[in-house]
Amino acid sequence: MPPTPCAICRTNRALILRPKDHSKLCKECFINVFETEIHHTVTTNNLFNRGEKIAIGASGGKDSTVLASVLKTLNERYDYGVELILLSIDEGIKGYRDDSLETVKRNAKQYDMPLTILGYDELYGWTMDQVVEQVGKKGNCTYCGVFRRQALDRGAVRLGVKHVVTGHNADDVAETVLMNLLRGDLPRLSRTTSIVTSTPSASNDPNSHTNIKRSKPLKYAYEKEIVLYAHHKNLDYFSTECIYSPEAFRGSARALIKNLERVRPSAILDVVRSGEDMAKLVPGADESCGGACSSQVPAAEEEEGGCGSSNGRNAGGKMASMEAHLAQNEVAAENGLEIEITMNGVNGQRHNRQDGGTASVVNGKKGRAKGQAFTPRKAPKQQVMGQCKRCGYLSSQEICKACVLLESLNKNRPKNHIEVSSHMQEETNGEVHNVTRG
Amino acid sequence: MSGTKDDKAIPITVEFSGGLEMLFSNQRKHQLSIPTKDEAGSPSNIAYLVKYLCENVLKDPRKDLFILDGSVRPGILVLVNDADWELEGEDKYEIQRNDNILFVSTLHGG
Numbered sequence: 001m002p003p004t005p006c007a008i009c010r011t012n013r014a015l016i017l018r019p020k021d022h023s024k025l026c027k028e029c030f031i032n033v034f035e036t037e038i039h040h041t042v043t044t045n046n047l048f049n050r051g052e053k054i055a056i057g058a059s060g061g062k063d064s065t066v067l068a069s070v071l072k073t074l075n076e077r078y079d080y081g082v083e084l085i086l087l088s089i090d091e092g093i094k095g096y097r098d099d100s101l102e103t104v105k106r107n108a109k110q111y112d113m114p115l116t117i118l119g120y121d122e123l124y125g126w127t128m129d130q131v132v133e134q135v136g137k138k139g140n141c142t143y144c145g146v147f148r149r150q151a152l153d154r155g156a157v158r159l160g161v162k163h164v165v166t167g168h169n170a171d172d173v174a175e176t177v178l179m180n181l182l183r184g185d186l187p188r189l190s191r192t193t194s195i196v197t198s199t200p201s202a203s204n205d206p207n208s209h210t211n212i213k214r215s216k217p218l219k220y221a222y223e224k225e226i227v228l229y230a231h232h233k234n235l236d237y238f239s240t241e242c243i244y245s246p247e248a249f250r251g252s253a254r255a256l257i258k259n260l261e262r263v264r265p266s267a268i269l270d271v272v273r274s275g276e277d278m279a280k281l282v283p284g285a286d287e288s289c290g291g292a293c294s295s296q297v298p299a300a301e302e303e304e305g306g307c308g309s310s311n312g313r314n315a316g317g318k319m320a321s322m323e324a325h326l327a328q329n330e331v332a333a334e335n336g337l338e339i340e341i342t343m344n345g346v347n348g349q350r351h352n353r354q355d356g357g358t359a360s361v362v363n364g365k366k367g368r369a370k371g372q373a374f375t376p377r378k379a380p381k382q383q384v385m386g387q388c389k390r391c392g393y394l395s396s397q398e399i400c401k402a403c404v405l406l407e408s409l410n411k412n413r414p415k416n417h418i419e420v421s422s423h424m425q426e427e428t429n430g431e432v433h434n435v436t437r438g
Numbered sequence: 439m440s441g442t443k444d445d446k447a448i449p450i451t452v453e454f455s456g457g458l459e460m461l462f463s464n465q466r467k468h469q470l471s472i473p474t475k476d477e478a479g480s481p482s483n484i485a486y487l488v489k490y491l492c493e494n495v496l497k498d499p500r501k502d503l504f505i506l507d508g509s510v511r512p513g514i515l516v517l518v519n520d521a522d523w524e525l526e527g528e529d530k531y532e533i534q535r536n537d538n539i540l541f542v543s544t545l546h547g548g
Contacts, residue, residue: 239457259515
């Protein structure tokens with residue numbers, strides 16, 4: 001095939017075929033267009049404020065590395081006047097996170113950004129290795145997911161940062177939209193599709209966990225283009241798979257997305273847009289707070305399955321296996337986490353969201369009888385957000401999910417271990433574990 | 439290596455990244471000589487290369503992480519001399535001497 005010229009400069013040879021519009025671009029024009037589109041996302045959504053200190057949730061992977069690189073470039077090019085720092089979370093999984101953290105350390109030098117690495121052990125008193133030792137390989141993803149969601153916020157508080165950006169891309173959002181759709185969980189859509197998930201402050205304490213803003217500047221960026229950007233700019237990133245969920249590939253929703261993309265590349269952004277539009281139609285999704293708090297829960301459940309929580313060994317794309325898979329997840333979620341947490345008194349709240357007038361209706365059947373077409377099974381939307389009584393983290397429950405999980409972990413900690421508070425754990429514990437592990 | 443390499447083999451560089459190197463002996467770059475023609479006598483193309491890689495280079499049993507239904511798994515990008523293979527005819531692209539073929543996965547996490 002004769003080389004195709006770039007659609008923009010018409011001079012250089014096209015190397016990139018853009019999934020969103022099929023345009024053929026050369027390397028330089030692609031890099032420029034990619035960066036300009038992120039700039040557009042940042043400005044049209046007013047993501048940043050001048051003088052703001054922003055922590056980039058950095059894993060050393062392609063998404064967060066590209067995010068750091070692009071934001072540094074844009075901050076200089078367009079003079080955002082923001083201060084960018086890197087914040088990494090170490091789950092405490094030997095042989096998994098080590099290499100990624102080395103990559104983040106190099107990134108910190110390459111981008112001249114200060115880096116903070118916070119460990120689960122430091123934050124929760126447990127490394128994931130220790131959690132797995134106690135609860136086994138099944139279900140440990142629940143712990144990891146709940147801990148991770150809070151870890152960035154907790155880290156931000158420690159650093160005195162009010163805004164955390166993450167590398168979630170269009171494929172991630174599309175995947176989550178599909179998952180929620182297949183589960184019939186429309187209320188969760190608005191949370192997972194909004195680009196900013198800020199949290200209304202529930203306290204006046206400037207150090208509270210409740211007012212950390214989260215945003216996803218790469219929300220409209222294709223994963224394919226993120227990888228191509230990293231490739232053509234020669235960025236230093238690391239790819240890895242969690243050793244506790246090998247081959248997960250983030251499950252079959254991901255496979256479905258990738259299959260759709262191959263047939264019709266624009267499908268990914270179309271799913272994202274559809275998710276946004278559907279979210280607007282969910283009763284009570286945004287009106288109650290004028291949209292300002294369209295997503296009270298900071299990037300919470302949206303990341304569910306974002307890691308290996310689904311053991312997707314199935315090769316991919318078939319709806320049947322997909323459904324079986326989701327059912328599995330559902331069962332897992334309900335057996336484990338959801339029941340424990342939703343039991344204490346969620347019932348009263350869950351219907352506010354369906355219909356402003358039926359706030360007192362207590363169970364799902366009544367809601368339906370009143371003509372509501374659907375009854376969301378979980379994910380109470382219009383929750384009264386308060387603070388966890390134990391750790392102060394934003395939570396709709398008295399005790400937040402992490403503290404509930406920690407309680408069960410600490411209760412079952414082997415007797416020969418010193419009892420420790422949920423916040424501090426002596427190094428000695430780790431040593432004991434090392435010994436028992438051999 | 440053999441004296442007839444010009445007629446029978448094409449020297450190429452194949453690279454794996456984005457996590458795919460894990461399947462290929464943890465080695466990113468592979469210098470290979472592949473036959474000029476496939477079993478049917480047609481010039482070797484990417485489809486043939488993928489098959490060749492599976493049969494000769496991919497030692498990991500998890501072959502389905504690389505191919506699916508006989509072609510490159512969706513989510514793996516293929517670059518031919520840095521150009522998206524979709525610009526080059528995808529798996530019909532006929533491999534030339536000293537081509538650089540890069541397989542980069544978008545599927546792995548950070």
